[in-house]
Amino acid sequence: MTVPRSALVGSFLRSFAIQGSWNYRTLIGCGFAFAMLPVLRTLYAARPEEYQAAVQRHTAIFNSHPYLSPMAIGAVAVLEATEPPAVVERFKSAVRGSLGTLGDRLIWAGFRPVCLLLALLAVVLGASWAVVVGGFLVLYNVGHIGTRVWALRYGIRHGRRLGEKLRGAPVERLQFVLQSSGVFLIGVLLPLVLAGRPLTGRMTPLWFAAGALLSLLAMRLGGAARMPTVLALTAVVLAGLVLGALS
Amino acid sequence: VNWLALGLLGGVVGLDATSFPQMMLSRPIVSATLTGLLFGRPAAGLLLGALLEVFALLILPFGAARYPESGTSAAAAASAYAATTDLVNNHQALLLAVVFALAWEQIAGASVIFTRRINERLVRGREGSEPLAADQVSQRHLLAIGIDFVRGAWAVLIGSMLGRMLLRITDPMFGLNDEVSARLLALAGAVMLASLLPLFGGLRARWLPLLTGLVCGSLILFLA
Numbered sequence: 001m002t003v004p005r006s007a008l009v010g011s012f013l014r015s016f017a018i019q020g021s022w023n024y025r026t027l028i029g030c031g032f033a034f035a036m037l038p039v040l041r042t043l044y045a046a047r048p049e050e051y052q053a054a055v056q057r058h059t060a061i062f063n064s065h066p067y068l069s070p071m072a073i074g075a076v077a078v079l080e081a082t083e084p085p086a087v088v089e090r091f092k093s094a095v096r097g098s099l100g101t102l103g104d105r106l107i108w109a110g111f112r113p114v115c116l117l118l119a120l121l122a123v124v125l126g127a128s129w130a131v132v133v134g135g136f137l138v139l140y141n142v143g144h145i146g147t148r149v150w151a152l153r154y155g156i157r158h159g160r161r162l163g164e165k166l167r168g169a170p171v172e173r174l175q176f177v178l179q180s181s182g183v184f185l186i187g188v189l190l191p192l193v194l195a196g197r198p199l200t201g202r203m204t205p206l207w208f209a210a211g212a213l214l215s216l217l218a219m220r221l222g223g224a225a226r227m228p229t230v231l232a233l234t235a236v237v238l239a240g241l242v243l244g245a246l247s
Numbered sequence: 248v249n250w251l252a253l254g255l256l257g258g259v260v261g262l263d264a265t266s267f268p269q270m271m272l273s274r275p276i277v278s279a280t281l282t283g284l285l286f287g288r289p290a291a292g293l294l295l296g297a298l299l300e301v302f303a304l305l306i307l308p309f310g311a312a313r314y315p316e317s318g319t320s321a322a323a324a325a326s327a328y329a330a331t332t333d334l335v336n337n338h339q340a341l342l343l344a345v346v347f348a349l350a351w352e353q354i355a356g357a358s359v360i361f362t363r364r365i366n367e368r369l370v371r372g373r374e375g376s377e378p379l380a381a382d383q384v385s386q387r388h389l390l391a392i393g394i395d396f397v398r399g400a401w402a403v404l405i406g407s408m409l410g411r412m413l414l415r416i417t418d419p420m421f422g423l424n425d426e427v428s429a430r431l432l433a434l435a436g437a438v439m440l441a442s443l444l445p446l447f448g449g450l451r452a453r454w455l456p457l458l459t460g461l462v463c464g465s466l467i468l469f470l471a
Contacts, residue, residue: 016267016268016269017266017267017268017388017392019265019266019267019269020266020267020388020389020391020392020395021366021369021370021387021388021391021392022265022266022363022366023363023364023366023367023369023370023371024311024363024364024367025367025370025371026367026370026371027311029370030366030369030370030379030384030387030388030391031388033379033384034384034385034388037381037384037385040381041381051381052380052381055379055380055381055384056378056379056380059370059378059379059384063310066269067269100310104307104309104310108307108308108309109307109446112271113304113443113446113447116274116276116300116304117304119276119297119300120276120297120300120301120440123276123293123294123297125467125471128290129280129283129284129289129290129292129293130289132276132280132293132297133276133277133280133281133293136271136274136276136277137270137271137272137277140270140271141270141271144269144270144271178447179447179448179453180447180453180456181456182443182446182447183444183447183448183453183456183457183460184456184457184459184460184463185460186440186441186443186444186447186457186460187456187457187458187459187460187461187462187463187464188460188461188463188464188467189440189460189464190437190440190441190460190461190464191461191464191465191468192464192467192468193433193436193437193440194433194434194437195433195468196429196430196433197433197468198294198297199294199338199341199429199430199432199433200338200426200429200430200433202426203430203433207430207433207434210434211433211434211437211438212437214434214437214438214441215437215438215440215441216441217438218438218439218441218442218444219441219442219444219445219449219450220445220450221442222305222442222443222444222445222446223305223442223445223446224442225438225439225441225442226302226305226439226442229302229435229438229439229442230302230349232435233342233345233346233349233431233435234346234349234350236423236431237342237343237346237421239422240421240422240423240428241417241420241421241422242422243422243423244420244421244422244423245420245422246422247422
């Protein structure tokens with residue numbers, strides 16, 4: 001039995017809302033079942049009891065990066081049409097870790113920050129709001145929707161062999177390109193922001209040097225630098241308010 | 248102020264972060280600009296959004312991580328900033344709005360955790376109850392999306408009202424001058440940008456692209 005194209009398109013569109021009922025117990029389990037409904041409804045059209053059982057099976061715990069979820073949807077659609085439920089269950093357990101990690105590394109920690117750094121560079125260089133926001137949304141979503149379409153096709157094409165194929169994917173190479181682009185953009189942005197762009201053109205050498213030193217420290221601290229920076233900024237604002245109230 | 252439009256925008260921004268469709272309308276740089284646009288000041292929204300974006304870049308939604316919600320807080324702060332300050336280049340108010348957004352994102356983040364707990368009940372029911380039937384899956388899933396929309400709308404509306412009130416009170420009595428406020432924001436922005444480096448492999452592994460970027464940035468600075 002093959003899965004009709006219309007059912008796959010329906011499931012693909014529903015994948016945009018796959019995280020709608022995200023929760024700490026089943027993660028995107030219910031969302032996955034919601035996305036699979038058009039496919040399951042078609043495959044089990046003449047078998048209502050099996051249909052109910054299949055939907056209930058798919059509400060169990062599942063996780064995937066949302067943009068790569070169409071890959072699981074495509075592969076599971078093929079498996080539901082050809083294999084017994086136990087195989088589908090095993091397959092879902094096997095791929096859920098890889099689909100989450102792969103997307104986190106390539107999209108959340110790669111493609112997205114690179115696009116945002118480009119948008120920030122445009123702001124610093126004085127681009128208009130329409131260019132910055134429009135350009136970012138177009139660039140990012142071409143990659144976003146392209147990834148989803150590719151993921152669905154990849155899942156349908158490789159079906160049960162998906163896990164094996166993912167292990168051989170050129171993730172490291174892609175990650176290297178994204179990371180190098182991100183670091184390059186940080187490098188371009190740093191002197192411009194330290195010089196006060198786009199807020200002020202009057203950063204004194206002392207402020208510039210202090211910023212450069214703190215930036216060097218932040219390069220070592222990474223994410224741990226966020227909370228101290230937020231707290232320091234808050235403390236300065238509170239000091240400013242006290243100063244203003246006293247004067 | 249068109250509160251309805253602000254609430255609708257808040258709902259869309261809240262939804263976009265996780266539930267639907269994750270097209271990055273919930274990024275601070277986008278949500279703050281769109282909010283600024285509602286008030287006829289998109290450039291002011293963009294500036295605030297860009298500053299908040301450098302703080303948000305470090306927040307990564309890996310697995311079941313709990314994190315502050317930067318999109319709705321940026322919209323709330325942009326609404327407060329655009330509505331209370333008369334000059335776009337008022338950096339004191341900008342600094343106050345940034346600090347307000349960084350505080351409000353913690354509360355908005357807590358509201359996300361709360362709705363995720365509600366979702367647990369929605370999709371599994373009480374302990375020992377029957378699994379959801381096929382028609383219930385769609386209903387509950389769409390209900391969860393609806394709840395998230397309402398949550399996002401309220402996070403922006405309440406944040407906007409509170410932010411406005413705080414900016415009105417604190418802006419006139421703020422003791423740091425405009426130039427110092429701008430420099431502080433630039434310094435914090437640079438620190439946040441630099442702290443992204445370990446995310447991309449760290450200084451040792453990526454020194455060459457960093458150095459190339461620094462040279463290009465310096466050239467732009469001197470030529471422009």
